[in-house]
Amino acid sequence: MEAKASQNAGRVMDGPINPMVTPLLTDLYQFTMAYAYWKAGKHNERAVFDLYFRKNPFGGEFTVFAGLEECIKLIANFKLTEEEVSFIYKSLPGSCEEGFLNYLREIDCSDVEVYAISEGTVVFPKVPLLRLEGPVAVVQLLETPVLNLVNFASLVTTNAARHRLVAGQSKMLFEFGLRRAQGPDGAIGASKYCYIGGFDATSNVAAGRLFGIPLRGTHSHAFVSSFMSPDEILERSLCSSDDSSTCEDFVTLVHSWLSKMQWLKSLGGIFGETNQSELAAFISYALAFPNNFLALVDTYDVIRSGVPNFCAVALALSDLGYRAVGIRLDSGDLAYLSSEARKIFHTIEKELGVPGFGKMIITASNDLNEETLDALRKQGHEVDCFGIGTYLVTCYAQAALGCVFKLVEINNQPRIKLSEDVSKVSIPCKKRCYRLYGKEGYSLVDIMTGENEPCPKVGERILCRHPFSESKRAYVVPKRVEELFKCYWPGKSGKLREELPALKDIRDHCIKQLEQMRPDHIRRLNPTPYKVSVSAKLYDFIHFLWLNEAPVGELQ
Amino acid sequence: MEAKASQNAGRVMDGPINPMVTPLLTDLYQFTMAYAYWKAGKHNERAVFDLYFRKNPFGGEFTVFAGLEECIKLIANFKLTEEEVSFIYKSLPGSCEEGFLNYLREIDCSDVEVYAISEGTVVFPKVPLLRLEGPVAVVQLLETPVLNLVNFASLVTTNAARHRLVAGQSKMLFEFGLRRAQGPDGAIGASKYCYIGGFDATSNVAAGRLFGIPLRGTHSHAFVSSFMSPDEILERSLCSSDDSSTCEDFVTLVHSWLSKMQWLKSLGGIFGETNQSELAAFISYALAFPNNFLALVDTYDVIRSGVPNFCAVALALSDLGYRAVGIRLDSGDLAYLSSEARKIFHTIEKELGVPGFGKMIITASNDLNEETLDALRKQGHEVDCFGIGTYLVTCYAQAALGCVFKLVEINNQPRIKLSEDVSKVSIPCKKRCYRLYGKEGYSLVDIMTGENEPCPKVGERILCRHPFSESKRAYVVPKRVEELFKCYWPGKSGKLREELPALKDIRDHCIKQLEQMRPDHIRRLNPTPYKVSVSAKLYDFIHFLWLNEAPVGELQ
Known part of the structure; x- marks a missing residue:
C-alpha cells in the first residue's frame, strides 16, 4: 500500500485503513457542483455543514458515534493525484475549463475546520456529530466519503453495544461475522467497531493485525468430518504440562476415560458409542493445542457424542497436567444443550474428583442476535461466551443508518x-452543542445554541426548547455542563487540536458512556426518548428563518 | 498499493480490487486447524469443498452468482508474507513448532483446483457455485475469504436484478448508495455488482474509475441553498451552442421566460413567485453545464418553484441552441409530481412550440426499493430514471446471504x-452439475451427479430426484444439456482454464440469463421454486452414507 501521509502540527498522519478511501470515493455530483461553484466564482465561499442523523437505529433511543478517526485520516490526506484529476476531467459531462483542473490539483483540507463529538460517545438525533467548515466546494467533496465512513461505523458500533447490553457484562462476546459481512472491509470495519461497542474479540485475523483486537477461534465441522477414526493418528505421544514425563499413547489414554465414563452411573448411561471421526478430530486438536483444547461438539450429537468425546480428551489432558478450555455449540437448543453439558461437567468434577471441571467454558454460536440473546437470558442457560456473526456485522435488523450532511x-x-416532513427540516446556523447533567450524574438533555451565545452554566437555570414543537420546553439547572464538540482538524491555523485516541481508549469511553446512561433510555423494550433541545434564542431564529423561506400555500 | 501478482499460464494476474484482501482475511480457526492438520501429518490430504447456499434471498426463487473474479484473484495471489507468518505465530494459542512456520511460508494455491459456475449466472439452492479441491489445510484457509467475497457480491447482484425486473427494461437505473453503504468497499462492491445485475450507472466516482462503470450526478439541495439570489451571479454571458453568438445576460433571458410563463393560461396560473436562491442555483449550474442541465427541483416546492425555475432556464438554454436534460425529484409523491411535471413540459412544448420539451427526462431518487418501484408502476408515473441507494446497496430487505463451504x-x-434440520444436510461427493433445458428453451431442472457418472444426453430420458425427499422425482428428456462447472484455476496442472470475462460481458451474461428464465420463477409474487435434483445413483449413495453416519436414537 502506498503510504499516504500529510503533515499536521509536525506529525505525519496515516491515511485511512482502507487504501480505497481516496478523494474519488465520492458522488460524481460533488465534482459537478465543484465545477459550477468554481465557474460562479463561489468555490471559496466559507460554508458550514452539519452531519447528523434523524432517528436512532434498531427501534432504540440511543446511537454510538464512530468512524471519526477514519474521517480525520481522509481529511488529513485529502489530495487528488494527477491521474485522479484527469479521470474527473473525463467524467464531467461536457467539457470543463482547464483552470478548473488547476484548481483541483491544488485543493486540500488545510483550510477546513472539523469539530466533532468524540468517537465512542452516545449520541442522539439532530445533534451534529461533526461540523465541517471550509471552502464550500471542498467541504462538499467531503460529504459523501464522510457519510460513508460514519454511517456504517456508528450503526455497527450501536448494534454491538445493544448486543452487549442484552448479554450482560459477565459474558464474553466474540465477533464471528467475516464470512457473511458486506464485503472485505464490511467485515474488517465490523470487527473494529464491534470491539469499540463492547465486544471482547474477533475471529478476523486481518482485523486482529490491523487493530490489535484479541483473536479467537478453534476448529470447524469440516475439521471433524475430515477424520475417519483414531486409528489414523500416528503420532500419539504427548509430553506432560510440566515436561516431566511423556504419555506414549494419548489415544489409548482417551479411550480408557471413555470406557470409565460409560460406567459412571450418575451420568445415567447416556454415554454409549461416540462418533469415532469426531473423537479422532478432538484428539488431534488436543495434541496440537494441549493448553488450549476447545472442541466443537455438535457435528453429530452433542450429548451422546460431542460432550463425552470432549470429556474423555479433557480428562486425559488433565492426567498430564493440562486444563481443557471448553466446548462450542453451533446448533440446536442452546439453553437446553448448555445446561445439559454443564450438568455433565459438574458430575465429572464431583464423581471423578477433577477440580474445576464444572467450570469448563461453554461457547455458543448459532445465528445469534439481540432477540435470541434476550430469549436465552430469560430461559436460563449455561453459556459463558457468545460468538455472533451475521446479524451483528450486517446489522440485519436495520442495515443502514441515515446520517445526512446539511448546509447550515x-x-x-x-x-x-x-x-413537508417536519422531522426533515434542518437546524440552521453554526452551532455549539452541550450535554447537561442532573444531580444523579445522568445526562438530562442535549442543547444546541448559536456559536456566539454564552455557554450554559452550572447552577444557572436555562430554558431548553424542542427545536420544532412550540409547546415542548423545560427549564434545567445543570449540575455539570459538557461541551460536546472538540476540534479535530484545524488545518493550517496551528491551533491545538484533539489527538485521535487509541482504539482501546475509544472502547473504554464507549463502555463508560453506556454505564452512565439512565437505564430507561437504553433498555430494549419501550425505551424513553432522550431530550434534544435548542436554546430559546436559536429557537426563535429557526422559526424566523422558516417563515421567511416557506412559500405561503394556496388552497384550490 | 503494492502490486500483488502471480504467474499463471504465462499471464500475470492482478490481486483483488481491495488490497485489504490478503490471506489474513480469514478466521483464526483456519490457522489453528492448519496447525492441527500439520501436526497430524494430514495437511496435504486432498479435500474437496463445495460452496453453496440453502435459500434464495428476498423471498425469491433465484439468485445471481457473483464474486468469482475476486475469488480467483485472491487464489492466484495467495502467499503469506514474512510479517504475516510472524503475526500468525503470535496469534496461535500456545506455542507452535518452527516447522509449521516454514510450512506457512511455502503454501500457495498452485495445487488447488477451482471449478465454478460462471459469474453472472442465475443459480439455485444446494447447487455448488464453486468447488475447491486441494490440500485440506490450504483449502480451509480459503474458506472464509471466498465466502466473504461471494456472499455479498451475489446478494447485491440479486438485489439489483430484482430491482431491474420490477422497474422494467425501459427505465434507466442508477446506483446512488455510496453514502449509506456498509463501509467504503461495501459501496464500491455494490456499484460493481449492481452494474452486473442490470443497473446502468453509478454515482460512485471511485467505482467508475476502477471498473469503467458509467457515472451520473448533477447537484444537491445544498448547492441550491448555497445561493441567495440571481443578483449574485456576476459572470452572466453564455455562448450559443454553435458558438455563433453570445448572450451577454443569460440571467435576464431566464427572467423573461419566467414572466412569459406566468401569463401562460394553459399552465393554470400555477407559476407565481419562484424561489430566488433556487433560480440562482439553476442558472449557475446551466452556465457551467449548458449541454447537461439537469436540476434538482424539490428544495422548496416542486410545482410552484422547482419546475418553473427549471423550465425558464431550459427555455433560455433552448434559445441558445442547447437542450436541457431534465429534472430530479428527491421527495414527495413521485407518481403525482412526475405526472404534473410531465404535463407542464408537454404544455410548454405545445404552447411555446419547443420541440422535444415534453420529453424532458424525469429522474426520481427518494428512498426507493423494490416495493416502491412496484407501487409506482401500478399507480402510473412519468419517471424515466430511478436513482436507488440505501435499500439497494445494503440489501436492506435481507442484509446477508448464507453461503456455506462444506467438505464433501x-x-x-x-x-x-x-x-437435525434436513435442509442443512450436505450433499456428499465430488460432483458434476448440469442444467437441463426443455423444448421451449427454458431451463427445467439442475441435476448433480457423481464425478464419474456419464453426462446426461440430449434426447435421453434421465431420472431427476430430490436429494432428500424420496417421493419427489421426475423423468426429464433434455433438449439441451449445459455443464455448469468450468475450471477457473488449475494451479500447476497446466490445463487450459477459463479466462475471467470483462465486467461488461458478465453483465450481459446476467441480463441474458434472466431473460431466459421461465417468468414464473422470477416473478415477485409467489414465484415457483426451480427444481434442483440429484441423479438416482447419487441419491442412493447420499442415503447410504446418511444411514451409516446417523446415530440411532433412543427414546426415553
Missing part, C-alpha cells in the same frame, strides 16, 4: 432546508 | 454433514 451557513448567512 | 470428500472418501 454560508458566508455567515444561516441556511435552513425545509421539508 | 477427503482422500477420495465422500463426507456428509448431518443435521
Whole structure:
C-alpha cells in the first residue's frame, strides 16, 4: 500500500485503513457542483455543514458515534493525484475549463475546520456529530466519503453495544461475522467497531493485525468430518504440562476415560458409542493445542457424542497436567444443550474428583442476535461466551443508518432546508452543542445554541426548547455542563487540536458512556426518548428563518 | 498499493480490487486447524469443498452468482508474507513448532483446483457455485475469504436484478448508495455488482474509475441553498451552442421566460413567485453545464418553484441552441409530481412550440426499493430514471446471504454433514452439475451427479430426484444439456482454464440469463421454486452414507 501521509502540527498522519478511501470515493455530483461553484466564482465561499442523523437505529433511543478517526485520516490526506484529476476531467459531462483542473490539483483540507463529538460517545438525533467548515466546494467533496465512513461505523458500533447490553457484562462476546459481512472491509470495519461497542474479540485475523483486537477461534465441522477414526493418528505421544514425563499413547489414554465414563452411573448411561471421526478430530486438536483444547461438539450429537468425546480428551489432558478450555455449540437448543453439558461437567468434577471441571467454558454460536440473546437470558442457560456473526456485522435488523450532511451557513448567512416532513427540516446556523447533567450524574438533555451565545452554566437555570414543537420546553439547572464538540482538524491555523485516541481508549469511553446512561433510555423494550433541545434564542431564529423561506400555500 | 501478482499460464494476474484482501482475511480457526492438520501429518490430504447456499434471498426463487473474479484473484495471489507468518505465530494459542512456520511460508494455491459456475449466472439452492479441491489445510484457509467475497457480491447482484425486473427494461437505473453503504468497499462492491445485475450507472466516482462503470450526478439541495439570489451571479454571458453568438445576460433571458410563463393560461396560473436562491442555483449550474442541465427541483416546492425555475432556464438554454436534460425529484409523491411535471413540459412544448420539451427526462431518487418501484408502476408515473441507494446497496430487505463451504470428500472418501434440520444436510461427493433445458428453451431442472457418472444426453430420458425427499422425482428428456462447472484455476496442472470475462460481458451474461428464465420463477409474487435434483445413483449413495453416519436414537 502506498503510504499516504500529510503533515499536521509536525506529525505525519496515516491515511485511512482502507487504501480505497481516496478523494474519488465520492458522488460524481460533488465534482459537478465543484465545477459550477468554481465557474460562479463561489468555490471559496466559507460554508458550514452539519452531519447528523434523524432517528436512532434498531427501534432504540440511543446511537454510538464512530468512524471519526477514519474521517480525520481522509481529511488529513485529502489530495487528488494527477491521474485522479484527469479521470474527473473525463467524467464531467461536457467539457470543463482547464483552470478548473488547476484548481483541483491544488485543493486540500488545510483550510477546513472539523469539530466533532468524540468517537465512542452516545449520541442522539439532530445533534451534529461533526461540523465541517471550509471552502464550500471542498467541504462538499467531503460529504459523501464522510457519510460513508460514519454511517456504517456508528450503526455497527450501536448494534454491538445493544448486543452487549442484552448479554450482560459477565459474558464474553466474540465477533464471528467475516464470512457473511458486506464485503472485505464490511467485515474488517465490523470487527473494529464491534470491539469499540463492547465486544471482547474477533475471529478476523486481518482485523486482529490491523487493530490489535484479541483473536479467537478453534476448529470447524469440516475439521471433524475430515477424520475417519483414531486409528489414523500416528503420532500419539504427548509430553506432560510440566515436561516431566511423556504419555506414549494419548489415544489409548482417551479411550480408557471413555470406557470409565460409560460406567459412571450418575451420568445415567447416556454415554454409549461416540462418533469415532469426531473423537479422532478432538484428539488431534488436543495434541496440537494441549493448553488450549476447545472442541466443537455438535457435528453429530452433542450429548451422546460431542460432550463425552470432549470429556474423555479433557480428562486425559488433565492426567498430564493440562486444563481443557471448553466446548462450542453451533446448533440446536442452546439453553437446553448448555445446561445439559454443564450438568455433565459438574458430575465429572464431583464423581471423578477433577477440580474445576464444572467450570469448563461453554461457547455458543448459532445465528445469534439481540432477540435470541434476550430469549436465552430469560430461559436460563449455561453459556459463558457468545460468538455472533451475521446479524451483528450486517446489522440485519436495520442495515443502514441515515446520517445526512446539511448546509447550515454560508458566508455567515444561516441556511435552513425545509421539508413537508417536519422531522426533515434542518437546524440552521453554526452551532455549539452541550450535554447537561442532573444531580444523579445522568445526562438530562442535549442543547444546541448559536456559536456566539454564552455557554450554559452550572447552577444557572436555562430554558431548553424542542427545536420544532412550540409547546415542548423545560427549564434545567445543570449540575455539570459538557461541551460536546472538540476540534479535530484545524488545518493550517496551528491551533491545538484533539489527538485521535487509541482504539482501546475509544472502547473504554464507549463502555463508560453506556454505564452512565439512565437505564430507561437504553433498555430494549419501550425505551424513553432522550431530550434534544435548542436554546430559546436559536429557537426563535429557526422559526424566523422558516417563515421567511416557506412559500405561503394556496388552497384550490 | 503494492502490486500483488502471480504467474499463471504465462499471464500475470492482478490481486483483488481491495488490497485489504490478503490471506489474513480469514478466521483464526483456519490457522489453528492448519496447525492441527500439520501436526497430524494430514495437511496435504486432498479435500474437496463445495460452496453453496440453502435459500434464495428476498423471498425469491433465484439468485445471481457473483464474486468469482475476486475469488480467483485472491487464489492466484495467495502467499503469506514474512510479517504475516510472524503475526500468525503470535496469534496461535500456545506455542507452535518452527516447522509449521516454514510450512506457512511455502503454501500457495498452485495445487488447488477451482471449478465454478460462471459469474453472472442465475443459480439455485444446494447447487455448488464453486468447488475447491486441494490440500485440506490450504483449502480451509480459503474458506472464509471466498465466502466473504461471494456472499455479498451475489446478494447485491440479486438485489439489483430484482430491482431491474420490477422497474422494467425501459427505465434507466442508477446506483446512488455510496453514502449509506456498509463501509467504503461495501459501496464500491455494490456499484460493481449492481452494474452486473442490470443497473446502468453509478454515482460512485471511485467505482467508475476502477471498473469503467458509467457515472451520473448533477447537484444537491445544498448547492441550491448555497445561493441567495440571481443578483449574485456576476459572470452572466453564455455562448450559443454553435458558438455563433453570445448572450451577454443569460440571467435576464431566464427572467423573461419566467414572466412569459406566468401569463401562460394553459399552465393554470400555477407559476407565481419562484424561489430566488433556487433560480440562482439553476442558472449557475446551466452556465457551467449548458449541454447537461439537469436540476434538482424539490428544495422548496416542486410545482410552484422547482419546475418553473427549471423550465425558464431550459427555455433560455433552448434559445441558445442547447437542450436541457431534465429534472430530479428527491421527495414527495413521485407518481403525482412526475405526472404534473410531465404535463407542464408537454404544455410548454405545445404552447411555446419547443420541440422535444415534453420529453424532458424525469429522474426520481427518494428512498426507493423494490416495493416502491412496484407501487409506482401500478399507480402510473412519468419517471424515466430511478436513482436507488440505501435499500439497494445494503440489501436492506435481507442484509446477508448464507453461503456455506462444506467438505464433501477427503482422500477420495465422500463426507456428509448431518443435521437435525434436513435442509442443512450436505450433499456428499465430488460432483458434476448440469442444467437441463426443455423444448421451449427454458431451463427445467439442475441435476448433480457423481464425478464419474456419464453426462446426461440430449434426447435421453434421465431420472431427476430430490436429494432428500424420496417421493419427489421426475423423468426429464433434455433438449439441451449445459455443464455448469468450468475450471477457473488449475494451479500447476497446466490445463487450459477459463479466462475471467470483462465486467461488461458478465453483465450481459446476467441480463441474458434472466431473460431466459421461465417468468414464473422470477416473478415477485409467489414465484415457483426451480427444481434442483440429484441423479438416482447419487441419491442412493447420499442415503447410504446418511444411514451409516446417523446415530440411532433412543427414546426415553
